[in-house]
Amino acid sequence: MKKYLLPSIKLTLILILLLGVAYPLLIAGVAHFARGAGKGRVVLSNGKVVGYENVGQKFTSDKYFQGRPSAVDYNAAGSGGSNKAVSNPDYLKTVQERIDTFLAHNPGTVAADIPSELVTASGSGLDPDISPAAAEIQVIRVAAVRHLDVGGLRKLIADHTDKSWLGPDKINVLKLNIALDALK
Template structure:
């Protein structure tokens, strides 16, 4: 029995040091090489931080591209989905209210053309990205409110679109915060 307990205790202590000390230090070291030095990628305008690129933010003014709805009102400390299924009556009322609101602010858009992501919250409630189609469906509203041509706004969306990772993995996306910052910088 002594032959088994001693190696087990040593192995436990070695793994405790590796997994509790060495591994976190290595991960923290690698994180410092990432954008933002491991503290998140901030978006700055004129030297002032206006938000984090990886956390969704609420944009409700008609002069801006709207973000994806959030089940947690964009509160990063309470990241979560709604936990309501697609047949839940409360959920269906919420989605219908979002559709109605979107249609009021975007006249000329057909209900069937609204991308689902503009009326449904993401699993985390903090998704910072939209598909290019979800951004482009809002262009007419923004063009009217800012007196900018639809062609120029479509070009802006194309400029802000990030392709799939390595050209293969995932969909093309548009970061709403970065898009709205670029929109404000248009002359």
Template sequence: MKNHIAPAIRLTLVLLVILSIVYPLVVAGVARFAPGEGKGETVTANGKIVGYALVGQKFTEDRYFNGRPSAVDYNASGSAGSNKGPSNPDYLKTVQARIDTFLVHNPSVRKEDIPAELVTASGSGLDPDLSPVAAKIQVARVAKIRGISTERLTQLVDEHTKGPLMGLFGPSTVNVLALNVALDQLK
């Protein structure tokens, strides 16, 4: 038994140094090469930071493209989903209320054409992206309110669409914050 105590203590100390000092320093060093240098990728408008590219934000005005709903009201310190299944009556009421609200603000859209991501919250509650289809279904509303042609807004959505990673992994996405910042900068 005494033969095992000394090696166990040495191993514990070595792992303590590796996992609490060396590993965090390596991760912090690698993060310096990431966009935002490990501090998060910010989105700026007129020289001011308006948000973070990887955190969804709430857009409620009809003159903006709406992002995905959030179960945590876009609170980045409390990232979470609703944890309610698709057969939960409360969840179904919430989704139906979101559908009804979307249809009121987008009267030219049929209920069956609404992408699910516009009425269901993401698992994190902070999803910053939409599919190009979910962004384009909102073009008519934004174009009407802002007096911009639907063709120009569709082009703007296309300009802000990022394809799959390396052309293979994941879906095409549109960052809603970046799209709305570009929308405000249109003349």
């Protein structure tokens, strides 16, 4: 027994030091060279931290562009989806409620025109981005509430669209709403 016990203890201690101390320190060191120095990419407004670039925010006022719904109420500590199948009656009811709410706040919009991302939560529940189409469908509402020119809002959307050569174009909702607040 002693023949196997001592090598097992030595191996356990070596692995604890290697995987429990050295590896985490290495990853933390590498993170300091990443954008945001491993602390996330903060978004500032008037010198104050108002959110994180890669975490969705909840906007419920009609004067703001709304982002993708969250199954975890935008709680970054509890990231996750609803885990319900598209055939689940509870899921379908939730999606229909979101469609009805969107239509109530965006009169003149047809349900078939609503981009799916505005009524379905992402897998993480924290998606900070929407498509240009999802922003465009909200332009009339935001322009009416804020008494802004529709053309100016469309230009603001175009200016905040991150064009990607690899994936779909996207807009960070938090950054778009900060720019919206900055308009006079």
